[in-house]
Amino acid sequence: xxxxxxxxxxxxxxxxxxxxxxxxxxxxxxxxxxxxxxxxxxxxxxxxxxxxxxxxxxxxxxxxxxxxxxxxxxxxxxxxxxxxxxxxxxxxxxxxxxxxxxxxxxxxxxxxxxxxxxxxxxxxxxxxxxxxxxxxxxx
Amino acid sequence: xxxxxxxxxxxxxxxxxxxxxxxxxxxxxxxxxxxxxxxxxxxxxxxxxxxxxxxxxxxxxxxxxxxxxxxxxxxxxxxxxxxxxxxxxxxxxxxxxxxxxxxxxxxxxxxxxxxxxxxxxxxxxxxxxxxxxxxxxxx
Amino acid sequence: xxxxxxxxxxxxxxxxxxxxxxxxxxxxxxxxxxxxxxxxxxxxxxxxxxxxxxxxxxxxxxxxxxxxxxxxxxxxxxxxxxxxxxxxxxxxxxxxxxxxxxxxxxxxxxxxxxxxxxxxxxxxxxxxxxxxxxxxxxx
Amino acid sequence: xxxxxxxxxxxxxxxxxxxxxxxxxxxxxxxxxxxxxxxxxxxxxxxxxxxxxxxxxxxxxxxxxxxxxxxxxxxxxxxxxxxxxxxxxxxxxxxxxxxxxxxxxxxxxxxxxxxxxxxxxxxxxxxxxxxxxxxxxxx
Amino acid sequence: xxxxxxxxxxxxxxxxxxxxxxxxxxxxxxxxxxxxxxxxxxxxxxxxxxxxxxxxxxxxxxxxxxxxxxxxxxxxxxxxxxxxxxxxxxxxxxxxxxxxxxxxxxxxxxxxxxxxxxxxxxxxxxxxxxxxxxxxxxx
Amino acid sequence: xxxxxxxxxxxxxxxxxxxxxxxxxxxxxxxxxxxxxxxxxxxxxxxxxxxxxxxxxxxxxxxxxxxxxxxxxxxxxxxxxxxxxxxxxxxxxxxxxxxxxxxxxxxxxxxxxxxxxxxxxxxxxxxxxxxxxxxxxxx
Numbered sequence: 001x002x003x004x005x006x007x008x009x010x011x012x013x014x015x016x017x018x019x020x021x022x023x024x025x026x027x028x029x030x031x032x033x034x035x036x037x038x039x040x041x042x043x044x045x046x047x048x049x050x051x052x053x054x055x056x057x058x059x060x061x062x063x064x065x066x067x068x069x070x071x072x073x074x075x076x077x078x079x080x081x082x083x084x085x086x087x088x089x090x091x092x093x094x095x096x097x098x099x100x101x102x103x104x105x106x107x108x109x110x111x112x113x114x115x116x117x118x119x120x121x122x123x124x125x126x127x128x129x130x131x132x133x134x135x136x137x138x139x
Numbered sequence: 140x141x142x143x144x145x146x147x148x149x150x151x152x153x154x155x156x157x158x159x160x161x162x163x164x165x166x167x168x169x170x171x172x173x174x175x176x177x178x179x180x181x182x183x184x185x186x187x188x189x190x191x192x193x194x195x196x197x198x199x200x201x202x203x204x205x206x207x208x209x210x211x212x213x214x215x216x217x218x219x220x221x222x223x224x225x226x227x228x229x230x231x232x233x234x235x236x237x238x239x240x241x242x243x244x245x246x247x248x249x250x251x252x253x254x255x256x257x258x259x260x261x262x263x264x265x266x267x268x269x270x271x272x273x274x275x276x277x278x
Numbered sequence: 279x280x281x282x283x284x285x286x287x288x289x290x291x292x293x294x295x296x297x298x299x300x301x302x303x304x305x306x307x308x309x310x311x312x313x314x315x316x317x318x319x320x321x322x323x324x325x326x327x328x329x330x331x332x333x334x335x336x337x338x339x340x341x342x343x344x345x346x347x348x349x350x351x352x353x354x355x356x357x358x359x360x361x362x363x364x365x366x367x368x369x370x371x372x373x374x375x376x377x378x379x380x381x382x383x384x385x386x387x388x389x390x391x392x393x394x395x396x397x398x399x400x401x402x403x404x405x406x407x408x409x410x411x412x413x414x415x416x417x
Numbered sequence: 418x419x420x421x422x423x424x425x426x427x428x429x430x431x432x433x434x435x436x437x438x439x440x441x442x443x444x445x446x447x448x449x450x451x452x453x454x455x456x457x458x459x460x461x462x463x464x465x466x467x468x469x470x471x472x473x474x475x476x477x478x479x480x481x482x483x484x485x486x487x488x489x490x491x492x493x494x495x496x497x498x499x500x501x502x503x504x505x506x507x508x509x510x511x512x513x514x515x516x517x518x519x520x521x522x523x524x525x526x527x528x529x530x531x532x533x534x535x536x537x538x539x540x541x542x543x544x545x546x547x548x549x550x551x552x553x554x555x556x
Numbered sequence: 557x558x559x560x561x562x563x564x565x566x567x568x569x570x571x572x573x574x575x576x577x578x579x580x581x582x583x584x585x586x587x588x589x590x591x592x593x594x595x596x597x598x599x600x601x602x603x604x605x606x607x608x609x610x611x612x613x614x615x616x617x618x619x620x621x622x623x624x625x626x627x628x629x630x631x632x633x634x635x636x637x638x639x640x641x642x643x644x645x646x647x648x649x650x651x652x653x654x655x656x657x658x659x660x661x662x663x664x665x666x667x668x669x670x671x672x673x674x675x676x677x678x679x680x681x682x683x684x685x686x687x688x689x690x691x692x693x694x695x
Numbered sequence: 696x697x698x699x700x701x702x703x704x705x706x707x708x709x710x711x712x713x714x715x716x717x718x719x720x721x722x723x724x725x726x727x728x729x730x731x732x733x734x735x736x737x738x739x740x741x742x743x744x745x746x747x748x749x750x751x752x753x754x755x756x757x758x759x760x761x762x763x764x765x766x767x768x769x770x771x772x773x774x775x776x777x778x779x780x781x782x783x784x785x786x787x788x789x790x791x792x793x794x795x796x797x798x799x800x801x802x803x804x805x806x807x808x809x810x811x812x813x814x815x816x817x818x819x820x821x822x823x824x825x826x827x828x829x830x831x832x833x834x
Contacts, residue, residue: 010457012456032496034502055158079451097747097753135696140831149318150316173358177317191796196788217316269319340550373612409562414557478584566734590776594706595736636729
């Protein structure tokens, strides 16, 4: 059994790689390289899997999942400038690929003992940047 | 090739486990423990997989799938009180996890010979409780 | 300028009119007359209109609107049985038409002075029962 | 007859009013007052109305509408920082209310002669900031 | 009170006006002038308004509305070629504007006595050609 | 990491198999066997997977993917009659299953060297015929 729960947050970012020249950055990232930044409303889906608890009929208490996602991801990223306010993006470019990777890393690091104890594991995340693009990790 | 088809039904339920005290039930299920019940519009996605029939260019006739899902799931659950009108939930708590499990069990039990004969198998189901939560089984 | 804000709540109900016979009730309401009830995830859109406050660039603080809608509608109706737990439906049938009317009446009765003082008025509500049906009042 | 056409653009902004103190700004705009900005994916619906051209069976060529909206709104706002790159928001706060007003003003100013000549008028716009909030003007 | 109910149908069409030259047709309708036709999944929203029946708590029985829409619109248009199978489009171009007008005309002509008797009137229709375009009539 | 990107196109088709009698065709395909054809707005999701490029923080430039999908699928199919204008459906029935297979075959054949060189592979496609039906291939 697998449970997927949906969250939303908005943030601004600028795509610019220190490994590339100004011209290469403009060619690669186009409008996303605009020095003043732009923003998105991200949709984050977090999937967990594990056995059902027969007493409760649930995979896991959603409150525990919500606290995890809120503390590790939403609170530090919602209504933020990713380049300036999320340490991982001081060096790495805040593309949606890197953002998905960072979110997954944060969820793993903060994985609650209540989940580990009952064999509830992260199954993967999906980050929707816009209606047209989404990024998935499978665990 | 995999075909996913979407169905809808609405039902009411109350989450309350006989294995837990009143206080534990209230703490665990929150508003869902309200003794008078509440309801949802469930979205059910049923996925099947198998080889294409070269004569028809189809995986399976959707009419056969619709009859299966209607007879096994929609007719006995739509506009029903799950606790009082679906026998499986006389004992088990009608959480979405248990509901997804019950739906999958019913589909397997009623799997039509026309599907078995042409190697069309259930690939899994996804039950969306609300926009925020969905539950998947993989077969 | 008009602002529309979306809320969600779920509830169960049974459609049965004391002014009609059993047979008439079954003929009129069909599956919705099931004595054990069923439920829906309602989407409620509340629209307000008024002049912009030049200092804030806003029509109204959304927090005031959220408190109004929560206190007058969501808290007393979410995860409830409308027939048994909302006094208006002890007598009236909890059709979506009557539910929309009751929601509008509650919003008017609890209209906050902060809104009246700045000429912010209710423009209307829209209640979506399912993807297929919605009900609107205009004020 | 009325035609509504949907566009999308993303932008970043910060809500901060020079008419208010730092503390008032924080209290009023909350997370949206974050000095480093944040962003949204806006959905813009533009509605026009007028008589049908009997030769073409159309209200207006959508290409003319698309050019208008692109030149007046999308090109100067998409992937931009509204505070720093859209002159109207050097002084005014880029709330969605003010942004909707600015978009309507730009459409009126650039209204094409081809539309005026055939009595095609702006019927109004709707700006969706997020799934929860939208802002409408009627003309 | 206003009730809006949503229907779907799919059809193919070709946009070509006998009042225009081949070159004008290609310039005006672009890909929609392709001689072999193309198709859409239309979403049709029908809105009715009227007083509530105090005995039933309903504006109108939805079964009556469904039969009207099915008989007058869905049955003769669903899975059809609009140019070849809907008489109105032997002469008129099946643009969405003309299709919306034809649908409204059909609903008015077939308006059921049960609705007229209880003062239930057509409030308007909305025809969504694609996610990007919709066409509305107000009555 | 897996990136899914969404495209849309509309087309008309008729379901009719030369391997079946007229009566069998009508029984099997129902309204979709209508000799004058009908149409759909297809949603196509293309998923690719591969390693991230550390310099750009991207899986692949979306421009390369867009050109591939446009040249191999959208340009030859959008606003077309699949039976008459797409060679594969001169013989095969343009069911959504066969259409999904044809789309996947075209993407593989035109797979760009820039993707092969950086180990970016097709992960699968999903073709949504309507809100109710979708078809997936996994690679």
